[in-house]
């Protein structure tokens with residue numbers, strides 16, 4: 609059996625906001641997602657203010673990930689999914705867990721912080737199944753990504769620490785700070801002096817001083 613969902617999803621105005629709603633839940637939570645997307649203009653299909661319950665139903669609707677529930681059977685729709693199944697699953701997990709934020713970030717502190725080199729999407733993280741055990745990994749979940757990043761947690765965190773150490777100021781640099789500051793100050797003083805000079809010069813040329821108008825000499829003056 610085939611059920612076409614394409615006709616059901618002709619909603620180009622709401623589509624980006626609905627996608628944003630899912631992304632925001634994944635990034636923060638249900639509540640702020642509702643607040644932000646409605647503030648950005650997400651309404652009901654008929655353009656009315658979106659009730660909270662409708663929003664809650666919407667973010668649990670598998671239709672947006674490409675699925676259709678028909679008489680209790682879950683089938684792949686023929687419509688283009690609005691969001692990835694991965695994002696949908698993350699959102700559902702989050703909604704079912706309540707407030708899982710802390711736990712997730714303790715395990716994967718770089719999740720949502722490091723971006724994929726292939727497409728720029730923020731990497732997600734989780735436990736990936738290996739042949740014998742589960743591994744903590746970070747990866748790019750973007751379907752269209754041409755060069756999706758997949759990296760073990762240990763490796764990514766080690767690389768990140770390495771990067772931080774590169775960014776830390778060296779003793780040599782710290783010792784230079786007074787010299788740099790003095791040089792900056794001199795340059796700044798020079799700029800101020802030049803500006804002042806230019807200002808005064810312009811005042812000199814544009815300066816208008818009303819001259820006393822000598823009265824015309826009249827014949828009567830010589831009397």
Ligand SMILES: [Zn+2]
Pocket residue numbers: 724725726727728729748749750753754755756757
């Ligand atoms: Zn990517």
